[in-house]
Amino acid sequence: MSALPLSGIKILDLTRVLAGPLSAQMLGDLGAEVIKVERPGTGDDARAFGPPYLTDPEGKANNNNSFYLCANRNKKSVTVNVASKEGQEIIRALAKDCDVFMENYKVGDLKRYGLDYESIRAVNPGIIYCSVTGFGQTGPYAPRAGYDAIFQAMGGLMSVTGHMDGEPGAGPMKVGPSIVDYMTGMNTSTGILAALYHRKTTGVGQHVDVCLLDTVIASLSHWAQIYLVNGTTPPRRGTWGNGGMPAGMFRCADGELMLVVGNDGQFARTCEVLGAPELASNPKFLKNNDRVVNGKEIMAIFAGLFLKNTVTHWLEQLEKAGVPCGPVNDFAHVFADPQVKSRGMEVKTEHPFEPQLSLIRNALTFSETPVKDYRAPPLLGEHTREVLGGLGYDEAKIAGLRERGAI
Structure with a gap:
């Protein structure tokens, strides 16, 4: 070595x-x-x-x-x-x-x-x-x-x-x-x-x-570039994403998760998981640009659907569908996470x-x-x-x- x-x-x-x-x-x-x-x-x-x-x-x-x-x-x-x-x-x-x-x-x-x-x-x-x-x-x-x-x-x-x-x-x-x-x-x-x-x-x-x-x-990257392109400062979006839609934090029956739908295929699979496949063929939500324009509406629909089950349920189903998502962890959950443990993000050293x-x-x-x-x-x-x-x-x-x- x-x-x-x-x-x-x-x-x-x-x-x-x-x-x-x-x-x-x-x-x-x-x-x-x-x-x-x-x-x-x-x-x-x-x-x-x-x-x-x-x-x-x-x-x-x-x-x-x-x-x-x-x-x-x-x-x-x-x-x-x-x-x-x-x-x-x-x-x-x-x-x-x-x-x-x-x-x-x-x-x-x-x-x-x-x-x-x-x-x-x-x-x-x-x-x-x-x-x-x-x-x-x-x-x-x-x-x-x-x-x-x-x-x-x-x-x-x-x-x-x-x-x-x-x-x-x-x-x-x-x-x-x-x-x-x-x-x-x-x-x-x-x-x-x-x-x-x-x-x-x-x-x-x-x-x-x-x-x-x-x-x-x-570091403001594409956010600042929006201003340089059209002279408009992007609005605050809370937990909403910056590209693919819908994206944001959603409340479930027992907690919260973060979802980012990055393309049309992921959107269709998410609609299937949520039990609303018809949303994927709705003209207002057909393409990502459509969902950005109609962001408030699709986010409100998704918010109602996620409340119907638990964080664990949705995470399992979304992962099977290949849709990027994750729990909203505090530090206790972060350092207990099996991926974080596997990567060895907490190290030990001797101090006086x-x-x-x-x-x-x-x-x-x-x-x-x-x-x-x-x-x-x-x-x-x-x-x-x-x-x-x-x-x-x-x-x-x-x-x-x-x-x-x-x-």
Whole structure:
């Protein structure tokens, strides 16, 4: 079996909260050595984002919460005060031996400390320097800070998410998880990998600029393309689908299921399952475009039919008919699902506070270089002595730096 794809790549990670840390985590899963730089005393801002926290064996308050744990496995934690001269010297010394430098400070902040792209490139000409920000390195909003929900709103995602107009609770709605952060993390990983490949073929490093606003707009895909084609923003559709019809969540006698009818053949088979085969030959519903035009009517008809039996009954019959459908699961059902278990989406790792800490596995699967090593997210500053020792700092110097607040 081969080494992991990114074995030998070294990353200095100055990102905090979610988008940047998620990317660094993915690269760490793939074999890169990731050195996470945290603020002495408090660490990554995510550590203070609230409960639940792991239980300290001695019952003490700690900073190992779920928000931090989800994005920081397979890393080494080093505490460095980047606002201090000695801290800046440590960062530059570490960057000299790294392939990638990641940061998500506000535009211009690191220039004050001599840690901007030009300064780091001066000590390491081949560095891949990746900046992850809210609005990017250019444009009138570049200096602004922001979080996921702000970009769901500004980028248009909230405008097309939520209950339909006229329904109770109608209006723009935020997607549950921090989806823009996650997508930005994926884009960040893609950008870094592309830059590494470019350096491999040319020997030239570069500055990679990734931001949440660009990411959310690009992610709107065919929704945004509708606007670009005809100048109209698509209406909010609740759980209704975006192409094939009928598609949406339907209430059954004992719960809910999600159905997506993607073509005319699936529609005819669904009508058979629901005991209403005549619907498939109705001129108003004959072709998918007809069903889109008459969406409210066919959805109302289907809603009445699904109420006549249970979720299990309909799922079994629809699956036999080859119609895409699925239950509306909560997380307990998700991680108990036999497909999810088969895919090993919950992995266990040893943590100082929890011998069998559950994490979500990396979503990539490789035949030759499988990701199997899941090292627990580090305690704050857990690897400071180890990493600084690798730079030649002895115990006395490390102690002095700690006393002066540099680490």
